[in-house]
Amino acid sequence: MNNDELATRRAQAIAEDRCFSKGRLRDEFRMKPAPGAEPVKWYKNTYGGRFAVYRIADCVPMREKRPLTSKQQLAGQRLSVLSRLNSTSGRMARQAYDWLSLAPLFLDTETTGLDNTAEALEIGLTDA
Known part of the structure; x- marks a missing residue:
């Protein structure tokens, strides 16, 4: 929201003598109660x-x-990557990568279907 739109919304709410909670003041109007209010x-x-x-x-x-x-932007990017890696799907992807790097011999797979939304339910592997 730009400053002109914010100022317009504030002026309109003040003209209507409206009342809001702290959270709504902060989120919608970028305002806080004055000291002693x-x-x-x-x-x-x-x-x-x-x-x-x-x-x-x-x-x-x-x-x-x-x-x-720039440090805060880099930290945000790093946190987004780390959160994806530490998620359940990230950990499963790492485990699958480790298994595939061992050049396994696939014995059996169980999936939910054959289209691109199918998920692997069970994979039977053995080392070569």
């Missing part, structure tokens, strides 16, 4: 917790998000 009302959620609702006119804009540094 009192909640308009408290609500109880279905889990027994309580949350406050604030008037948007009593809130202040949050600072702009800084762009990610």
